Amino acid sequence: MPTTLLIVDDDADVLKAAAAALAATADRVETAATPETLIARPEAYDAVLLDMNFAIGARDGAEGLDVLDRLQAADPALSVVLMTTYGGVSLAVQALKRGAADFVLKPWRNEPLAEAMRAAMALTAERRASGRALNLDDLEKRSIERAMLLYDGNVSHAAAALGLTRPALYRRMERHGL
Amino acid sequence: MPTTLLIVDDDADVLKAAAAALAATADRVETAATPETLIARPEAYDAVLLDMNFAIGARDGAEGLDVLDRLQAADPALSVVLMTTYGGVSLAVQALKRGAADFVLKPWRNEPLAEAMRAAMALTAERRASGRALNLDDLEKRSIERAMLLYDGNVSHAAAALGLTRPALYRRMERHGL
DNA sequence: GCCGCGGTGTCCGGAATCGGACACGTGCCG
DNA sequence: CGGCACGTGTCCGATTCCGGACACCGCGGC
Incomplete structure (x- = not known):
């Protein structure tokens, strides 16, 4: 471009x-x-x-x-x-x-x-x-990355902060290839 | 405080x-x-x-x-x-x-x-x-509001921009009380 | 008029997601 | 050691969400 x-x-x-x-x-x-x-x-x-x-x-x-x-x-x-x-x-x-x-x-x-x-x-x-990228999927991915960084790898805390359950976070991480 | x-x-x-x-x-x-x-x-x-x-x-x-x-x-x-x-x-x-x-x-x-x-x-x-508020739910709500503003009320276009189908956007809007 | 177009709002069967529960590992303290 | 608090990773039946399809509406143009 x-x-x-x-x-x-x-x-x-x-x-x-x-x-x-x-x-x-x-x-x-x-x-x-x-x-x-x-x-x-x-x-x-x-x-x-x-x-x-x-x-x-x-x-x-x-x-x-x-x-x-x-x-x-x-x-x-x-x-x-x-x-x-x-x-x-x-x-x-x-x-x-x-x-x-x-x-x-x-x-x-x-x-x-x-x-x-x-x-x-x-x-x-x-x-x-x-x-x-007000694309929700993309945005969700970024947020998850931020959260995982912030709670340095602690899945439970990250999930809580994101407002979802731990299994849900696992699923979404997998879906986004993380 | x-x-x-x-x-x-x-x-x-x-x-x-x-x-x-x-x-x-x-x-x-x-x-x-x-x-x-x-x-x-x-x-x-x-x-x-x-x-x-x-x-x-x-x-x-x-x-x-x-x-x-x-x-x-x-x-x-x-x-x-x-x-x-x-x-x-x-x-x-x-x-x-x-x-x-x-x-x-x-x-x-x-x-x-x-x-x-x-x-x-x-x-x-x-x-x-x-x-x-890296809370996903909340963040989704804000994004939807932004998208609806940006495409001034056009649900179809907003849905496309957000990366989901029109019925899905309807459902989520309702869920968020919009 | 009437067709096509682009929009809205809603329905429903199938698929994906949910979250409580389970098994397990690890570090700490009495 | 035994108990326990806290973490991970996974399973599975119930629930929810998905999106193609349908009916409908208003508008511009031939």
Whole structure:
């Protein structure tokens, strides 16, 4: 599956530089001057690098946070990396608490940026996979594995925690190949 | 259930000030000069306010991150708020990405700090509640609710996504009282 | 109109699951 | 040692759950 990155910034030079820096990180790198295309089709991308300030002179990042919120609503699995020039600690904290995958300052160094985007794409992939897996069977398997780990191998306790009887747990473990 | 906060800092004055600021936020507020008691009994607390620098002169926050990691391993549900004087954006980003609930700079303002700790306690409570619920029955119920929301009420599609047949979904919904 | 399509809600015989019970192993304490 | 608490692994009759099938409904299109 080809991977696609989107970079959103109102400064054409920034777009160009970022696209160049990330060209080798994903199969496709798109750029946009506004978040509109992004909000319309968030599922088309594997990760987004998003500038926080669009209005001229804006520097409090409110717009970036707003776009972030709307993206989360539209596609909770998509990882968003925020970037800004005027970033303070409190802005970074807000961004991450609101669900940004990472936060980078302009100007950036290319290698760490690429690394961050790689991590973001991986996170998106993971979340999309586990989101699709609201498959009950699969979910049951994971829970059983967690429970067995948590009670390190003690079948009786794990069964109790999972809310079923010990024979039932044996059966289900076998069914899942554990 | 009485709520308990722990504040960890190597500076006695900081401990005193923070304890005073948070006295009204939780039922009990404990203080400690080192993270040791914390690592030994993380489940005794509902949230932790943790200084990032213990070695004299240390200011890169590595110790705080290290303690954070160990805490996550010991009790993943416990919310940790990190604080530091020498914090830069990158340190804040690292802290949050590693799972800190929030990140505050010294000196702090009392009201936002109290608010942050309240939020952290709420988060801990939530995570503890849903952590206990590795109960399969309960988990199945939540998944079904999610699926029904996602396919807004379409039973057939929801059933397909959950990996079971439509009659089966009807039965389980009834069993869960939905 | 009327057919096809995609949806809902329900039925029932056969198959799978349930859980109490059993046999057994192991470590601990009086 | 004997008792006992706690664990595992397995058996089997009763119970439950499964899912294909059926009847029905509302809607768009020829």
